[in-house]
Amino acid sequence: MVKEITTEELQKKLENGESLHLIDVRENEEVAEGIIPGAVHIPMGEIPQKMDQLDTDKEYIFICRSGRRSENVCFFLEDHGYQARNMVGGMLEWNGEVKR
Template identity: 60%
Template sequence: MEEIKSINTEELKKKLDNGDKLELIDVREDEEVAYGMIPGAKHMKMSDIPNRLNELDKGKEYIFICRSGGRSFNVCHYLQQQGYKVTNMEGGMLEWGGDVEVNL
């Protein structure tokens, strides 16, 4: 099995603070993201991903986010098998100490 690339919340925050242009995708459920997502992240529920592959570009690298890092890891594994470039945010939103956008 190919290894899944990962990034921790501190590394991700540094990149965002430096103004890096990153493709962030939050795979949590609607009621979870309502309490806050990393600014700039796109919401794509885990269960919707197989039907929304046309929205992803194989030329780009995506960082996947969930609550604790488990679901996003599974999404990364699935997408990597489909030929996408993926990175899992370890620790998920539970460990995220940066800004969040709340959409309640």
């Protein structure tokens, strides 16, 4: 089972100034509608080619529209030795700040 974080938990961590590694795996047109400030955009399909840019010592929080794609990315990366956490509910449930 993949580790999870709720949108509320993530918002609190950001408000507390915690240093987090957020990766948004949505497609370009979805991200154009708004992304959590500080998140890095890597579309889901590019994750396998960009894994070498990630550090196995860091935990990454993955974000998508509803939480399904990011969950799949978490399963994939955990199988390759990475620390991944899925933001459940995705951007559909995100009430925090977004930048466009």
